[in-house]
Each structure stands twice: as structure tokens, then as C-alpha cells.
Amino acid sequence: MKLLVKYNRVNIPIIVIALLISSMGFYFIIHFALIHQLDKDLRIEQMEIVHYVKEKNALPETSNYKDQKIEFNLTSNNFFKSKFSTEDVFNKRENESESYRTLEFLITVNGKNYIAEVKKSQQETEDIVQLILIITLAVIIFLILILFIANRFLLASLWKPFHHTLEELKQFNLSSKNKLNLPQTDINEFKELNETARSMTQKVSNDYELLKNFTENASHEIQTPLAIIKNKIELLSQSENLTNMQIHSIQSMSDAASRLSKLNQSLLLLTKIENRQFKNTENVNLSFVINHCIENFEELNALKNICIEKNITDDIFIEMNESLAEILVSNIIINAIKHNCPGGTIKIELDTGSLAVNNTGIPPQLNTTELFERFKKDSSSGDSLGLGLSIVKTICDTYEFTVSYNYKDGMHVVKINFLPNYK
Amino acid sequence: MKILIIEDEKALSESIATYLASQEYNCEIAGDYTTAIHKTEYNDYDCILLDITLPGGNGLKILERLKEDKKTDGVLIISAKNSLDDKIKGLNLGADDYLSKPFHLSELNARVAAIIRRKYFDGNSVLQFDNLRIDTQSRMVTVENNPVELTKKEYELLLYFVSNKRRLISKEAIAEHLWGSDIGGNFDFIYTHIKNLRKKLLDAGEADYIKSVYGMGYKFTSQ
Numbered sequence: 001m002k003l004l005v006k007y008n009r010v011n012i013p014i015i016v017i018a019l020l021i022s023s024m025g026f027y028f029i030i031h032f033a034l035i036h037q038l039d040k041d042l043r044i045e046q047m048e049i050v051h052y053v054k055e056k057n058a059l060p061e062t063s064n065y066k067d068q069k070i071e072f073n074l075t076s077n078n079f080f081k082s083k084f085s086t087e088d089v090f091n092k093r094e095n096e097s098e099s100y101r102t103l104e105f106l107i108t109v110n111g112k113n114y115i116a117e118v119k120k121s122q123q124e125t126e127d128i129v130q131l132i133l134i135i136t137l138a139v140i141i142f143l144i145l146i147l148f149i150a151n152r153f154l155l156a157s158l159w160k161p162f163h164h165t166l167e168e169l170k171q172f173n174l175s176s177k178n179k180l181n182l183p184q185t186d187i188n189e190f191k192e193l194n195e196t197a198r199s200m201t202q203k204v205s206n207d208y209e210l211l212k213n214f215t216e217n218a219s220h221e222i223q224t225p226l227a228i229i230k231n232k233i234e235l236l237s238q239s240e241n242l243t244n245m246q247i248h249s250i251q252s253m254s255d256a257a258s259r260l261s262k263l264n265q266s267l268l269l270l271t272k273i274e275n276r277q278f279k280n281t282e283n284v285n286l287s288f289v290i291n292h293c294i295e296n297f298e299e300l301n302a303l304k305n306i307c308i309e310k311n312i313t314d315d316i317f318i319e320m321n322e323s324l325a326e327i328l329v330s331n332i333i334i335n336a337i338k339h340n341c342p343g344g345t346i347k348i349e350l351d352t353g354s355l356a357v358n359n360t361g362i363p364p365q366l367n368t369t370e371l372f373e374r375f376k377k378d379s380s381s382g383d384s385l386g387l388g389l390s391i392v393k394t395i396c397d398t399y400e401f402t403v404s405y406n407y408k409d410g411m412h413v414v415k416i417n418f419l420p421n422y423k
Numbered sequence: 424m425k426i427l428i429i430e431d432e433k434a435l436s437e438s439i440a441t442y443l444a445s446q447e448y449n450c451e452i453a454g455d456y457t458t459a460i461h462k463t464e465y466n467d468y469d470c471i472l473l474d475i476t477l478p479g480g481n482g483l484k485i486l487e488r489l490k491e492d493k494k495t496d497g498v499l500i501i502s503a504k505n506s507l508d509d510k511i512k513g514l515n516l517g518a519d520d521y522l523s524k525p526f527h528l529s530e531l532n533a534r535v536a537a538i539i540r541r542k543y544f545d546g547n548s549v550l551q552f553d554n555l556r557i558d559t560q561s562r563m564v565t566v567e568n569n570p571v572e573l574t575k576k577e578y579e580l581l582l583y584f585v586s587n588k589r590r591l592i593s594k595e596a597i598a599e600h601l602w603g604s605d606i607g608g609n610f611d612f613i614y615t616h617i618k619n620l621r622k623k624l625l626d627a628g629e630a631d632y633i634k635s636v637y638g639m640g641y642k643f644t645s646q
Contacts, residue, residue, distance in 0.1 A: 223503035224432055227525035231438035234528045237639055238445070238591050247638045258595055261525050296602060299576045303612040 004151055012144060019143070023136035030132055034125040035101065039084055042103035045070070045118045046082075049107065059109050069100070069119040072107070080106040080115060086122065098123055161185040165194055172201055174208045212275055219268040226261045233257060259385075266387040269327070270374075273394045278321040286316045286325060290350055293329045297337060305343045312350045318418055320399050328395045331388045332357045332414050339412065347411075356415040364412070368405045389414075424539060426450045427468040429459040429485065430501070431478050435524075439472065442528040443535065445590060456480035463489060463496070469542065470497040470535050473518070475509055483509070486516045497538040501526070527596035533586040552585050553645050555629055566627040576601050577620045584633065584643035593640040617641060 049070070052060045063070045082105035088097040099122040107116045161183045168180050180201055182194040233254045242250070272278065290312055301308055318325065336346045336359035344360035370376050372393040377386030389405065392414070396403040402417040426448045430436040433454065440450040451468075453459040456479030463471065463485060471489075475482040486498060498518040502509055510521045519538045522531060540548040540559055550557040554567045562578055564571040573581065583600050584592070594610035601616075621633050634642045 220503055223524045224435065227503070228432065228434045228438070230525045231435065231442075231528050234593070234596075235438055235441055237593070238442075244637070251638050254593060254595070257525075299574055299616070300602060300612060303615045 067121040071117040072114040284325040310348045358411045430474045475502045536586040566629040569627045
């Protein structure tokens with residue numbers, strides 16, 4: 001549920017109830033005030049009558065207007081107390097009952113007691129009260145309408161910095177090194193949110209940076225001892241009169257050292273690509289790089305009896321680092337050779353938008369997308385490190401190429417789409 | 424031929440010296456920046472192996488000073504950093520080649536030999552091994568004046584063997600030298616490659632110099 005909806009669900013009923021209660025209160029207060037005013041008028045009327053009787057010693061004429069009626073009735077009750085009352089009088093002319101405010105009081109003329117009855121119509125009062133009710137209702141509707149519009153537009157614009165921050169956080173990528181671009185806002189809550197997001201991502205980036213530097217330094221430090229081990233093994237293997245067992249041990253040591261050094265170099269390469277240390281980009285002639293790479297492995301393919309079919313459009317230029325272009329191409333082609341079967345084929349196709357390398361080989365046992373992950377390799381790949389494809393993926397990610405790996409009709413297909421970066 | 428090894432890691436410089444000595448090079452070792460500066464200032468070397476990270480200073484500074492003094496010593500940078508920047512900087516400063524650690528001694532030796540060939544024979548060097556003759560400029564191989572037709576990789580392989588004569592070369596070192604990257608597998612294809620080369624040399628009248636050493640690699644020797 002959206003915050004706005006939740007807020008409205010509480011807010012609008014409260015406003016309606018509050019307005020209803022207050023308009024009811026308003027109604028009673030106005031009603032009371034107007035009746036009080038009427039009563040005052042009736043008292044003035046009473047005083048005028050008393051005054052008239054005192055002066056003329058006779059009753060004034062009765063009157064019967066629409067808004068005011070005066071009547072006198074003889075009474076024997078000497079102790080009648082004056083009182084106010086409200087009564088409905090049926091109006092034959094208009095065929096409806098009207099409320100009248102009545103004041104009754106005792107008046108004595110020439111020793112005779114009369115009850116004087118002065119009535120004033122409450123019609124006006126009620127009209128006013130009705131008007132007030134209508135206005136209140138109109139205000140309620142108007143307020144709800146205004147609230148609705150305000151929520152729609154004003155709140156949407158108020159929440160804008162929040163959504164912007166959210167979007168920035170979604171886009172945040174540790175390896176891209178882009179800092180958060182958070183909007184300026186004068187709302188304290190959002191300011192605090194931005195501050196927290198900024199300091200948190202900063203901390204995460206720093207930690208990541210430290211980790212990467214550690215990896216790189218560790219890899220560098222490992223190179224020298226590895227070089228010593230490898231070279232000592234090489235010298236040892238030069239010795240004369242080695243027994244078969246010694247030869248076997250030296251070979252195993254040599255293989256393990258080589259594996260370790262290749263692993264280290266691959267990890268170092270991955271770290272460097274991720275650290276964007278291959279900064280210089282140029283217009284690389286990919287057709288040339290691929291042809292050169294195929295040429296380099298020509299005899300190797302002949303030895304393995306692998307047939308290469310190539311369909312390479314000339315002079316395809318891609319904006320990227322030249323070393324990475326060479327690594328990318330040779331990794332894919334070496335993979336196609338390594339995991340091929342004797343007498344198999346490799347098809348290499350390059351056009352303006354994509355590079356596709358197809359090769360024969362035994363079907364993969366793992367999900368093909370998993371093979372892009374580090375150290376994921378098919379059990380049939382023997383002593384392969386499982387880093388070749390993840391290097392390919394990392395290079396592609398760096399330049400926003402899309403890379404896919406599928407197994408279809410007995411062929412392994414690695415396809416790179418250069419769009420939108422190709423020229 | 425005089426070689427100076429500028430390398431602070433003693434175990435490493437000793438291995439290099441041992442291997443290069445077996446190829447009849449005369450090796451000296453400098454373990455830090457000051458010794459290296461001192462040695463390069465008072466002596467001339469045919470080739471200097473230069474580590475970049477040294478106690479007391481940056482190896483690239485030594486290279487700069489060599490060039491300032493108009494010295495013509497060949498320089499091969501050996502670095503653990505494998506950093507592209509260092510490589511470009513080094514080569515721009517006038518180094519002849521760059522090799523990143525860890526490396527095969529046979530590879531290092533072949534590179535040193537190539538540098539010395541380029542320096543002193545202007546690339547016009549002829550390598551002779553018994554009746555085998557390799558002209559490194561025209562890339563012509565002859566056995567007692569019979570030309571041997573070799574593919575590019577076969578030629579590189581033969582040159583690698585001759586540069587590392589009488590030494591055991593592992594199959595892995597050969598694969599890396601020829602293809603430059605991890606091509607995996609059990610290197611069985613090297614066997615086929617060597618069989619082809621051996622056959623061509625034998626057909627041209629050469630004795631069988633390529634000796635297979637069980638389980639380890641190959642040796643190019645007349646014994």
C-alpha cells in the first residue's frame with residue numbers, strides 16, 4: 001500500500017468527522033444566538049406594549065403580520081409568569097407549518113388581566129441556519145477535493161527528492177565507481193536520508209576498494225615467491241641422473257606451481273579490469289585482432305585436426321582498450337580450441353554488431369549461464385581454471401557489451417553483442 | 424657475454440645466474456639500487472636484467488640514467504607487477520623487452536639471447552649448432568647447405584631450442600613460448616609439433632638433436 005493511500009485512509013475520515021462535529025456545534029451556537037436575538041426583540045416589543053398601556057391606559061391593537069403577531073387574551077390568573085416558547089403555526093396560505101418564537105406576559109389594563117402574546121417568525125433564523133449547513137457541506141466537499149488534488153500534485157512533488165534518492169540507490173554499482181548524485185532538498189527527513197545513504201555507500205565503496213587493493217597487493221606479493229619456486233624447479237629438473245620417482249615429483253611440483261601462477265595471474269587480471277586499470281581506449285580493428293589470433297593458433301588447430309570456418313567482415317572497429325580486445329578474443333578462441341573434440345570445427349563470425357564463436361564439443365553439464373561465474377567449470381574440462389569465461393564476461397561488462405553462451409545443435413555458441421557501442 | 428642481474432630477491436637472482444652461466448654467460452648480481460647504479464656506471468654489460476621494485480629506488484630510474492649516459496647495454500625488465508603502465512614506461516625509456524614474473528628460465532634465456540643478437544649483430548646473426556645453421560635475419564635454416572622449410576612456429580621452436588641448448592625445456596615452457604597464453608590440456612600436441620620438426624631436420628641430414636626426457640620435456644643436444 002502506498003503511503004499516500006494509507007495516509008488518506010486515516011486523514012480523510014478524520015477531517016470529515018471533525019468538520020461534521022464542528023458544523024453541528026456551529027449550528028447549535030448560531031441557533032442559540034439567533035433565538036437569543038429574537039428573544040431580545042420580543043422583550044423590546046413587550047416594553048413598548050407596557051409603555052403604551054401605561055400612557056394610553058388601553059390595549060394596543062392586535063396585529064397579525066407574517067413576521068409578527070400580537071394577541072391579548074383575558075385571564076383570571078394573577079400570577080402568570082412571563083415565558084418564552086417556540087410553537088409551530090400552520091400557515092394555510094403557504095400550506096406549511098412555520099415556527100414562531102412566542103413571549104407571553106401578564107398585562108393589566110383597567111383592572112383586567114390579559115395575557116399578551118407576542119410572536120415573531122423564526123423563518124429567517126432557520127434560513128440562516130440552513131444556509132450555514134449548506135456552506136459547511138460545501139466546505140467539506142471542497143476541502144476533500146483540495147486534499148485530493150494536493151495529495152496528487154503537491155505531495156508528489158514533495159516526495160520527488162525521496163524517489164530520486166531511491167532511484168540513485170537502485171542504480172548504485174560498487175564496481176562502476178560512480179558517486180551517488182543526490183538531489184538538494186530543504187526537507188530535514190530527506191536531508192537525513194541522503195546523508196545516511198551517502199555515508200553508507202561511501203563506507204561500502206571504501207571497504208570494497210580496500211578489499212580490491214588487498215587482492216591486488218596479495219597477488220603481486222605472491223608473484224615473486226612463485227617465480228622462485230618455478231625457477232628452482234626448472235633448475236632442479238636440469239640435474240643429471242634423476243630417478244623416475246624424482247622426475248615424477250618434479251613434474252607434479254612444476255604443474256602445481258604453474259597452476260598457482262596462472263590462477264594468480266587470472267585473478268590479478270580480473271581485479272585490474274574491475275579496477276578500470278585498462279583506461280586507454282582506442283578504435284581497435286577487431287577484424288585484424290581476430291585474424292591475427294586465428295593465425296597464431298593455426299598450427300595448433302592443425303595438430304588437433306580442428307577445422308576453422310571464418311566469416312569475418314573486414315575493418316570492424318570497436319572503441320575499447322587494445323590489450324583487453326586481444327585478451328577477449330584469445331580467451332574465446334582458446335576456449336573453442338580447448339573444449340573442442342579432435343576433428344571438430346570452429347566457426348567464427350564477425351559483423352558490425354556482433355562476434356559469434358561456435359565450436360563442436362561435448363554438451364555442457366552445467367547451466368551455460370553459470371559458466372560465466374568464477375571457478376565454475378564443467379567436470380570434463382580437466383585442469384582448466386574456470387576463469388576464462390568470467391574474464392570474457394568482465395571485459396564485456398566493462399564496455400557494456402552483452403555476452404551469451406548457449407549450447408545448440410551440438411555446438412557451443414559464445415556470442416558478443418557490441419551494440420550500442422559499435423561503430 | 425656479460426650479464427648484470429639487478430634483482431633484490433636473492434633466491435631468484437641466483438637461479439637466473441645459475442641458468443645463464445650454463446649458457447656460457449658471465450653473470451654479476453646487484454641486490455639493491457645503489458649497487459646497481461655503481462655497477463652500471465663503471466662497467467658495460469651486454470644485457471642487464473632489471474627488476475623495477477628495488478630497495479633504495481625505482482628500477483626505471485636506473486634505466487633513465489643508462490640512457491642519459493648514452494650507454495648501449497641491452498635491458499630486459501623483469502617485474503612482478505605485470506602492470507601495463509610500467510611496461511609501456513619501460514619500453515618508452517628504451518628497455519629492449521619486458522618479462523613478468525614468474526617466468527621460465529628457458530624463456531628468460533631466449534629473450535636475453537635475442538636482445539644480444541639484436542644489439543651486436545644488428546639482427547644479422549647466424550646461429551650455428553654443429554651442422555645446423557640458422558640465419559636469424561632471413562629466417563633461413565640449413566643443414567649442411569640443405570635448406571629446411573619450416574613453418575613460423577617450427578622456426579620459433581627451433582630457435583628456442585638452440586637458444587637453450589643442452590638444457591631441459593618443459594613442455595609448458597614451449598607451449599607458452601609459442602602461443603603466449605594458457606592453452607591448457609596435457610601438451611600432447613607439443614609432441615606432434617616436435618615430431619614434425621624432428622622429421623624435417625632428419626630429412627635434411629641432421630643428426631637427431633631433439634631428445635625427449637621422459638615425463639619432463641625436451642633437450643636440444645648433440646650428446
